[in-house]
Amino acid sequence: xxxxxxxxxxxxxxxxxxxxxxxxxxxxxxxxxxxxxxxxxxxxxxxxxxxxxxxxxxxxxxxxxxxxxxxxxxxxxxxxxxxxxxxxxxxxxxxxxxxxxxxxxxxxxxxxxxxxxxxxxxxxxxxxxxxxxxxxxxxxxxxxxxxxxxxxxxxxxxxxxxxxxxxxxxxxxxxxxxxxxxxxxxxxxxxxxxxxxxxxxxxxxxxx
Numbered sequence: 001x002x003x004x005x006x007x008x009x010x011x012x013x014x015x016x017x018x019x020x021x022x023x024x025x026x027x028x029x030x031x032x033x034x035x036x037x038x039x040x041x042x043x044x045x046x047x048x049x050x051x052x053x054x055x056x057x058x059x060x061x062x063x064x065x066x067x068x069x070x071x072x073x074x075x076x077x078x079x080x081x082x083x084x085x086x087x088x089x090x091x092x093x094x095x096x097x098x099x100x101x102x103x104x105x106x107x108x109x110x111x112x113x114x115x116x117x118x119x120x121x122x123x124x125x126x127x128x129x130x131x132x133x134x135x136x137x138x139x140x141x142x143x144x145x146x147x148x149x150x151x152x153x154x155x156x157x158x159x160x161x162x163x164x165x166x167x168x169x170x171x172x173x174x175x176x177x178x179x180x181x182x183x184x185x186x187x188x189x190x191x192x193x194x195x196x197x198x199x200x201x202x203x204x205x206x207x208x
Contacts (some may be wrong), residue, residue, distance in 0.1 A: 070104035143175040161190030
């Protein structure tokens with residue numbers, strides 16, 4: 001026969017009282033905790049799915065690139081860019097499309113793809129390189145002011161010499177000799193006094 005324990009009964013009563021006051025909060029906290037874990041797992045799964053899809057589309061682009069068909073390459077690249085704009089795959093897809101368009105003589109699409117990288121990529125060094133490529137195309141098109149505007153964008157210090165050199169090319173081609181000389185001099189100062197590249201810039205400066 002069970003023995004009645006007043007102290008134990010008191011503890012039980014206190015627990016019941018506590019649960020009546022805080023029980024709902026405890027249940028809510030536990031539910032939120034479980035939901036947060038499920039949410040994290042769902043988000044991780046979603047991210048993995050996104051990466052897998054991006055890789056699949058990028059692989060398809062690489063296969064299409066072998067065909068040399070600029071239109072098909074552009075379409076395949078567009079799928080990666082539209083669906084996964086924030087990924088590195090999208091920027092590289094845009095570059096593949098840009099090069100294909102250049103090879104096909106479609107400068108407008110090439111410029112559009114390069115500009116897309118400048119507007120969307122989170123990789124600063126890649127954007128610095130793309131800025132040079134786009135400005136170079138504009139130089140070939142004799143769109144000197146447009147090229148200079150591209151080079152005005154913020155870029156890494158390690159690219160100072162390259163940007164100044166190309167700026168000199170644009171200014172010289174535009175007939176702005178004094179400004180071109182100043183740009184070439186900056187380029188020389190940035191790349192150093194030795195090496196083939198220095199000599200090339202010096203030759204351009206001396207020719208003005």
